[in-house]
Amino acid sequence: MTQQQTELWAKLLNSTAPNGLLCLAMRHAVQNLSEMVGQSLRVKNLKITTVPIASIYNDEAWGLPNSYNLEMETVGIYLLIGDDLPGQTILTISLADALSMVDWLLEEPPGTTTQLDDLGRSALAEMGNLMLSCFLNTVAEFTDNPLRPSPPYVLVDMLATVLQTAVTLVNVVTDELIIIKADIASSQNVSFMHFWLWPDPSVVSSKE
Amino acid sequence: MVVDDAQFMRLRVTKLLTRYGHEVVEAENGEEAVRTYCLLKPDAVLMDITMPIKDGLTALSEIRQFDPQAKVIMLSALGQQAVVLQAMQRGARNFLVKPFDTERIIKAIQQVLKRCEK
Secondary structure, three states, X not given: OOHHHHHHHHHHHOOOOOOOHHHHHHHHHHHHHHHHHOOOOEXXXXXXXXXXXXXXXXXXXXXXXOOOXXXXXXXXXXXXXXXXXXXXXXXXXXXXXXXXXXHHHOOOOOOOOOOOOHHHHHHHHHHHHHHHHHHHHHHHHHOOOOOOEOOOEEEEEEHHHHHHHHHOOOOOOOOEEEEEEEEEEOOOOEEEEEEEEEEOHHHHHHHO | OEEOOOHHHHHHHHHHHHHOOOOXXXXXXXXXXXXXXXXXXXXXXXXXXXXXXXXXXXXXXXXXXXXXXXOEEXXXXXXXXXXXXXXXXXXXXXXXXXXXXHHHHHHXXXXXXXXXXX
C-alpha cells in the first residue's frame, strides 16, 4: 500500500465537515443525477458520519428515518474503487424509491415500474456508476492519478443482507466506515439515500 | 457502434442515433467491441470506459492498432483530467462526459463523420 493511498483515505475520513470534501463530492454526484434524470433534484439533510463497523447492524446508531429499518427491501449498487483510493462502496436506496428512480430514468409516468426487471437494474446500475464516478472526479482533484470504479453490481434484498454481503469481507480488519446520508428531493417526492464508503483492508493494515 | 455494458445506456444512445438516421450496432464490453469493429468496421464508435472483461481504454488501443483511422469517441462519467488525457493519447477523437447531452453526441458524431468524408 502506498503512502499516497493511505493519506487520501485519511483525508476523506477526516473531511466530514458540512463544507468538506465528502459533502462537495456528494453534492456534485446528485447534481449529475439531476442532469441524468432531467429533474430538478436537490440534496436535503446531508449528513456524514464515521461509524464503528461493530455497530453497523444497529440501525439506531446511524439514524434511519422511522419508516426505515434493516428488514426493509433495499436496492444496493455495489462498486469497487481502485487506484489511489482502494476501497468499496454501496449506494443503498429503498426498493420503493428505486422503482420511482427507474420511472424517471426510463422517462415513464410515476408508478409505471412495479418490479425490477433487467432494464430497470441496468438503469440503476448506471445511476450508481454515474454518481460514484462524479464523486471520484471531485476527489481526484486532490491526486495526480485517475480514480476509477469497477463496473457496478446491483443487489436487491433486505438492507441487512445487502450490507452483510459487502461488510463481511472487511469487518475483521477495518474499524470504521463512512456513511453519507442524503435526502434527494424532487418537486414530487423525497428519496432517502445512503452512500457507504470504506477502505480496502490493505489501507487499514498499513496504518497499524 | 455503441459500446456500453449498461443495457439502459445502449438503448438510450441507440434510440437517439437511430432517430438521426444512423444505423447502429451494439457491443456490451471492450472485447466484443474490438471483435465487432474488426468484422464490420463501423464509421464511428461511441465507447464507455468502465466495462467488465475489457475496459474502454484497452479496447480503444486495440481498435486503433487494427485501424489507425478509427473514429472513436469516448463517452464516460469519468471526466478526470488524467483519464481524458489517456484516452486522447490512445487516439480518441473526442471525449464526452456523462450524463450526456443529446446535442453534444450528435454534434460529435457529425464532426467525425464529416472528417471521414473529406
